Amino acid sequence: MPHREASSSLSGILLAPLRGAMAIVDIPMRWVQRRLGTGGVAAAFLAPNMLIFGVFVLFPMFLNVLYSFTGGGALYLDSRVFVGTEQYETLFECRDYLDPASCREDRFWRAARNTAFFVVVQVALLVAASLVTALVLNRKMRARAFWRAVFFFPVLLSPVVVALIWKWILQRNGLLNAMLSEAGIEPVLWLVDRNWAMFWAIFVAIWAHLGFYTLILLAGLQAIPAVLYEAAQMDGTPRWRVFTRITLPLLWPSLIVVILLALIRAVQVFDEVFVLTGGGPGSATLFLVQYIYETGLAQQARNLGLAAAASILMAAVLIVLTLVQLSSSGWRERKEKR
Amino acid sequence: MSTKGMFLAALGFFLSGTVYAQEPVELRFLWYSDGNEGEVMADLLARFQEENPDIKVVLDNVAYTVIRDQLPAQLEAGEGPDLARITTLKDLAPHWLDLRDLIEDPAYWEENFGAYLDWMRPEGSDMIPGYMTQLTITGPFVNRTLFEQAGVELPGEGATWDEWATAVKQVAENQGIPIPLAMDRSGHRFAGPAISMGAKFIGEDGEPAVIDSGFRAMAERIASWHGDGIMSPEIWGSVSGATLRGANEEFANAEVVMYYSGSWQISQFAETIGDAFDWAAVPNPCGPEACTGLPGGAGVVGIKYTEHPEEVAKLMDWLASEPVLKEFYERTLFLPGHAGLAKAGLDYKSDNPSVKASLDTFVKEVGKLAPLANRMPAWDWANISYAAIITRLGQVVAGEMSLEDAYDRIEDDIDQQVSEAKR
Numbered sequence: 001m002p003h004r005e006a007s008s009s010l011s012g013i014l015l016a017p018l019r020g021a022m023a024i025v026d027i028p029m030r031w032v033q034r035r036l037g038t039g040g041v042a043a044a045f046l047a048p049n050m051l052i053f054g055v056f057v058l059f060p061m062f063l064n065v066l067y068s069f070t071g072g073g074a075l076y077l078d079s080r081v082f083v084g085t086e087q088y089e090t091l092f093e094c095r096d097y098l099d100p101a102s103c104r105e106d107r108f109w110r111a112a113r114n115t116a117f118f119v120v121v122q123v124a125l126l127v128a129a130s131l132v133t134a135l136v137l138n139r140k141m142r143a144r145a146f147w148r149a150v151f152f153f154p155v156l157l158s159p160v161v162v163a164l165i166w167k168w169i170l171q172r173n174g175l176l177n178a179m180l181s182e183a184g185i186e187p188v189l190w191l192v193d194r195n196w197a198m199f200w201a202i203f204v205a206i207w208a209h210l211g212f213y214t215l216i217l218l219a220g221l222q223a224i225p226a227v228l229y230e231a232a233q234m235d236g237t238p239r240w241r242v243f244t245r246i247t248l249p250l251l252w253p254s255l256i257v258v259i260l261l262a263l264i265r266a267v268q269v270f271d272e273v274f275v276l277t278g279g280g281p282g283s284a285t286l287f288l289v290q291y292i293y294e295t296g297l298a299q300q301a302r303n304l305g306l307a308a309a310a311s312i313l314m315a316a317v318l319i320v321l322t323l324v325q326l327s328s329s330g331w332r333e334r335k336e337k338r
Numbered sequence: 339m340s341t342k343g344m345f346l347a348a349l350g351f352f353l354s355g356t357v358y359a360q361e362p363v364e365l366r367f368l369w370y371s372d373g374n375e376g377e378v379m380a381d382l383l384a385r386f387q388e389e390n391p392d393i394k395v396v397l398d399n400v401a402y403t404v405i406r407d408q409l410p411a412q413l414e415a416g417e418g419p420d421l422a423r424i425t426t427l428k429d430l431a432p433h434w435l436d437l438r439d440l441i442e443d444p445a446y447w448e449e450n451f452g453a454y455l456d457w458m459r460p461e462g463s464d465m466i467p468g469y470m471t472q473l474t475i476t477g478p479f480v481n482r483t484l485f486e487q488a489g490v491e492l493p494g495e496g497a498t499w500d501e502w503a504t505a506v507k508q509v510a511e512n513q514g515i516p517i518p519l520a521m522d523r524s525g526h527r528f529a530g531p532a533i534s535m536g537a538k539f540i541g542e543d544g545e546p547a548v549i550d551s552g553f554r555a556m557a558e559r560i561a562s563w564h565g566d567g568i569m570s571p572e573i574w575g576s577v578s579g580a581t582l583r584g585a586n587e588e589f590a591n592a593e594v595v596m597y598y599s600g601s602w603q604i605s606q607f608a609e610t611i612g613d614a615f616d617w618a619a620v621p622n623p624c625g626p627e628a629c630t631g632l633p634g635g636a637g638v639v640g641i642k643y644t645e646h647p648e649e650v651a652k653l654m655d656w657l658a659s660e661p662v663l664k665e666f667y668e669r670t671l672f673l674p675g676h677a678g679l680a681k682a683g684l685d686y687k688s689d690n691p692s693v694k695a696s697l698d699t700f701v702k703e704v705g706k707l708a709p710l711a712n713r714m715p716a717w718d719w720a721n722i723s724y725a726a727i728i729t730r731l732g733q734v735v736a737g738e739m740s741l742e743d744a745y746d747r748i749e750d751d752i753d754q755q756v757s758e759a760k761r
Contacts, residue, residue, distance in 0.1 A: 075414030222423035279578025282736025301755040
């Protein structure tokens with residue numbers, strides 16, 4: 001007991017300056033709360049963040065909308081020519097939307113088609129791989145912390161480094177072809193063949209981000225109460241049923257987050273693939289963000305209006321996808337409550 | 339004087355010095371390097387600053403893509419460095435500082451850089467915006483060792499593109515080389531050979547008229563060479579859009595028999611290849627109309643948004659002076675963009691016989707340029723045309739579209755970009 005008293009008085013002494021500081025801060029805070037109310041204080045705390053969000057996100061988005069209705073090579077909005085919906089009309093001028101070659105801006109539609117394919121395949125495979133990895137890493141195993149670190153390590157690398165590592169592996173004289181040659185197999189131009197280039201773009205994107213999504217799912221798995229599994233075990237419930245009736249429903253909120261983040265990230269894919277394949281061969285791995293970058297910034301005659309219109313269309317797709325995802329999650333929650 | 343008096347006098351002198359000593363004017367110089375030119379320029383600038391302590395020059399040695407992608411946006415916004423080394427001299431000409439009234443002797447500039455001033459100033463203008471740090475010319479390099487080992491005779495001056503294609507294929511097959519012929523993935527590199535085939539590029543009204551029989555002749559060869567394995571899709575077919583893709587690493591690794599690039603590669607090859615094999619530039623192959631490469635180059639220009647135009651002009655005068663430029667060209671192994679030095683000749687600082695032979699070849703090639711090739715760098719729509727050409731021919735090589743579709747797309751792309759630029 002004397003030991004506990006001594007320790008409590010020591011912590012009291014150490015915390016005294018903090019308590020003093022809090023008492024000083026408390027005086028203006030009480031005054032602010034009296035003047036603004038609880039909601040007003042919350043708004044005041046949010047204001048700096050919202051200001052930054054407004055200046056660096058909302059305002060550029062608004063500017064982007066304005067640029068999409070202009071043409072010409074000038075940078076400043078007031079020097080640009082108002083062209084109405086001409087940029088959108090250029091993007092949508094197609095005989096057959098399923099055939100990019102029939103569109104006036106064929107590279108936009110090739111990029112849109114590639115992006116759609118990439119999103120569907122990459123997100124599906126990434127979520128499945130993350131789930132399997134999280135389930136495996138959640139089990140009791142030797143050197144579990146080491147394996148978790150192994151899967152998370154690529155997340156720490158810069159996308160450019162990731163792409164350069166894989167480029168080194170996949171080039172004609174790269175590691176993979178060297179191994180094939182050792183095995184007596186002809187080298188393959190992995191990044192020059194259209195199908196292989198898309199395969200590797202998807203594979204590398206999964207490899208680079210798997211650890212991040214696995215971590216989210218792992219946290220979700222660890223939040224599931226162990227008693228549920230114990231009860232299922234006592235009832236002799238088969239493992240597959242445990243997975244579909246306990247793990248999956250309780251993991252659903254984490255899965256929604258993972259799917260949503262992976263979806264947004266996939267639509268925005270650029271850096272790794274740009275360094276790995278440059279959008280090629282031809283336009284086999286040209287994605288929307290690269291199209292927007294090249295149209296608006298990298299061409300000799302920068303077409304900012306067309307690039308802005310394309311990015312508004314991409315933002316619209318992202319918003320729709322997010323709303324669909326959120327509404328499906330809300331629908332599931334309502335269903336579970338019923 | 340008493341000790342106290344001396345102390346006060348010294349203090350007064352010190353304080354007056356502190357108050358009136360002027361900070362040197364700082365100039366930002368945006369630069370990129372293909373070879374050793376950044377080091378050479380840093381050396382020269384150190385010397386300039388010793389002679390002019392009132393001017394401090396900060397050399398921002400950045401990647402070429404920074405200058406290509408970021409500088410134009412800065413300039414559009416009325417910002418940027420005080421000086422820059424740049425290759426898109428014509429496209430951005432409205433942003434250059436007119437040095438005519440600021441430099442000491444405009445006649446010297448007219449006399450020595452006059453042939454290239456139209457490459458870097460707006461149409462019809464007589465401004466003096468800068469000087470060429472290097473004159474470049476496109477042309478092929480060959481791996482002579484591979485030719486010797488294969489026992490194939492090197493085609494001589496006047497040999498056609500088809501004769502070269504046959505020869506390099508023989509060498510590659512004999513020696514097991516994966517890429518017989520490589521050409522930089524660039525519309526600029528394609529233009530010289532196309533002019534040799536008879537392409538006209540510029541219509542009578544000065545507007546683009548790119549697709550004609552000469553252009554088709556070269557484009558068809560590019561497509562068929564990819565089909566025959568003479569060219570590898572690794573270069574033209576591997577990336578998208580107008581992205582530049584060189585084969586310099588492959589050539590240095592002896593994986594290419596003939597590499598069509600340009601004179602700016604000499605300094606890099608001197609370093610990367612050394613004496614690993616015998617290499618050299620050879621004369622431009624011929625078509626029915628000419629045997630020409632395409633001139634171009636990089637220049638240093640003053641930026642008109644500078645707050646220190648007089649200091650910029652002082653530095654430009656110094657850098658463009660004959661002895662300084664002579665040293666710069668000799669140490670960097672660049673072809674001179676200075677009429678006086680080109681006439682007098684240069685003593686390039688290299689013991690490598692491949693370097694000497696290549697420089698000699700390119701100097702001779704300058705004299706053989708077709709008139710149209712000389713006109714291209716000063717043509718307003720050259721870069722727009724080059725971008726459209728490489729984007730679409732790249733898609734042909736990748737198997738995405740036919741040549742006929744590519745011709746239509748090239749014309750559409752150029753029309754669209756020209757009308758957008760004219761708005």
